[in-house]
Amino acid sequence: MTTAPADPGPTVTTNIPARLDRLPWSRWHWTIVIGLGTVWILDGLEVTVVGNIAGRLSEPGSGLAISSGQVTGLAAALYVAGACVGALFWGRMTDRFGRKKLFMITLAVYLAATALTGLSFDAWWFFLFRFLTGFGIGGEYAAINSAIDELIPAPYRGRVDLMINGSFWVGAVAGSLLSIPALNTDFLAADVGWRLTFALGAVLALVILLVRRHVPESPRWLMIHGRDREAEQVVSGIEQRIEEEQGRPLPEAHGEITIHQRRAVSFLEIGRTVFSDYRKRAVLGFSLFIGQAFLYNAITFGFGAILTKFFHVPADHTGYYFVVIAVGNFLGPLLLGKLFDTVGRRVMISTTYLLSGVLLFGTAWLFDQGALGAGTLTACWCAVLFFASAGASSAYLTVSEIFPMETRAMSIAFFYALGTAAGGISGPLLFADLTGTGNIGDTVLAFSIGAVLMCVAGLVAALLAVNAERRSLEDIAKPLSAVAAKAKAASAGREGGIAPPSSSPA
Structure with missing residues (x-):
């Protein structure tokens, strides 16, 4: 399932992947998590803040002539479009020019665009920089997920x-x-509070940018792109730091891989690899992203309307219910994540998808029977999204690890753009109309559509998911540049030689 490189360079044999995979968890790894991973907090902050300030921006004295519908409609669509375009554009650049260069650039784009959004003086300016903010955050998904993995x-x-x-x-x-507090005019003027929320996002991005300076380029990327001396320096430096922290030598690394170093991979080769050589895995990626996109939209696009129309919850109180749901969403990946490494990918991906789909069916039935109130419906949503969030997060993990190294960032970008477009285009068109009618049957139908697609994705995962747990990336999908490999696997971890320390994440 590999393709010979069109521009083979020198042939080298290396054990760098094995050396990285046999490392025990350390403070250095926490630095990577903080430097690269915290940007998703900014994404969540960004999306939520914009939704919450929509009403304020449309009020007289906000300093911006814009309607609430334009903020939640056109501006949201532009953010989604920017994320899709950014993912594809920066994904290609990430595979070609390196992880570190691009995760610095994409965060800088996000930082600048967020700060300039806060300086908006007219609607066109606001719309432009919402697109550019999405353009930066879309690139982050490709650059960051590939670097982390x-x-x-x-x-x-x-x-x-x-x-x-x-x-x-x-x-x-x-x-x-x-x-x-930002929207409370007792504390901040109507034309100041919403601007400060964007300013805070820019400040947090700047702090993360400073931390990222200490994150190295991926040694795997350096190795394939003819920069094996740099790769060796990076890995040796990491090993030295961890040995000093642990106070003992690291275990021996087992497994080597031989590659033809190369500079670039063509779009044709990427397409042929993902959609021909790995077509079953492509079907898996499609299913996972579409399923989670529609389930989330079945709930989130009708969230406020359902609470206000069916349960008479005041509009300014729906945010409290959203906080409860958001907490449930975070606890899912946090508490279930370890099982994806121990129980296994296939079992956990299919289980989380199927459970969330079945629970949403149950929620739809109870809602149709009039058995739920605002609190109990929110509890049902929490249960659904506890599993769905772990499943949705595993979709990003899956497309990051099941395709060859040379196509990794572009694969993440493609499937991310697919899921984002489905959520940001099809979702509003379908679910906003259904849940906004005030008809119980229409809302039940919206829930059922999301549940069906999630269950279908779970069944696809049960059949096609790859058992990638504790395995080297090169073992899961051999690099296109690989010409030979040693008999032993490149991952000591999957041989059972490394037990997770008590300080390991999650």
Whole structure:
């Protein structure tokens, strides 16, 4: 399932992947998690804040001539479009020019665009920089997920990836709580509070940017792109730091891989690899992203309307219910993440998808029977999203690890753009109309559509998911540049030689 490189360079044999995968969890790995992973908190903060300030922006004295519908409609659509375009554009650049260069650039784009959004003086300016903010955050998904998976040891890759992707909901909670004082005119003027929320996002991005300076380039990427001396220096430096921290020598690394070093991979080769050589895995990626996109939209696009129309919850109180749901979303990946590395990918991906779908069916039935109130419906949503959030996070993990190294960032970008477009285009068109009618049957139908697609994705995962737990990335999908490999696997972790320390994440 590999393709010979069109521009083979020198042939080298290396044990760098094995050396990275046999590392015990350390303070250095926490630096990677903080430097690269915390950007999802910013994404959650960004999306939630914009939704919460929509009403304020449309009021006289906000300093911006814009309607609430334009903020939640056109501006939201532009943010989604920017994220899709950014993912594809920066994903290609990430595979070609490196992880570190691009995760610095994409965060800088996000920082600048967020700060300039806060300076909006007219609607066109606000719309432009909402698009550019999305353009930056879309690139982050490709650059960050590929870098994290290539730097985190195989025994911990699943739980770390899920925890990081799930941290979006920490930002969502923070955005909801931040909006309360920021929009209170007793504290801040109507044309100041909403601007400060964007300024805070820019400040947090700047802090993360400073931390990221200490995150190295992926040694795996350096190795394939003819920079094996730099790769050796990076890995040796990491090993030295961890040995000093542990106070003992590291275990021997087992497994080597031989590659033809190369500079670039064509779009044709990427397409042929993902959609021909790995077509079953492509079907899996499609199913996981579409399923989670529609389930989330079945709930979130009708969230406020359902609470206000059916249960008469005041509009300014729906944010409290959202905080509860967001907490449930974060706890799913946090508490279930370790099981993706121990019980296994296939079992956990299919189980979380199927459970969330079945629970949403149950919620739809109870809602149709009139058996739920605002609190009990929110509790049902929490149960659904506890499992759905872990499943959705595993979708990003899956497409990051099941395709060859040379196509990793572009694969993440493609499936992310697919899921985002489905959520940001099809979702509003379908679910906003259904849940906004005030008809119980229409809302039940919306829930059922999301549940069906989630269950279908779970069944696809049961058949096609890859048992990637505790395995080297090179073992899961051999690099296109690989020409030979040693008989032993490149991951000591999957041989049972490394037990997770008590300080391991999640």
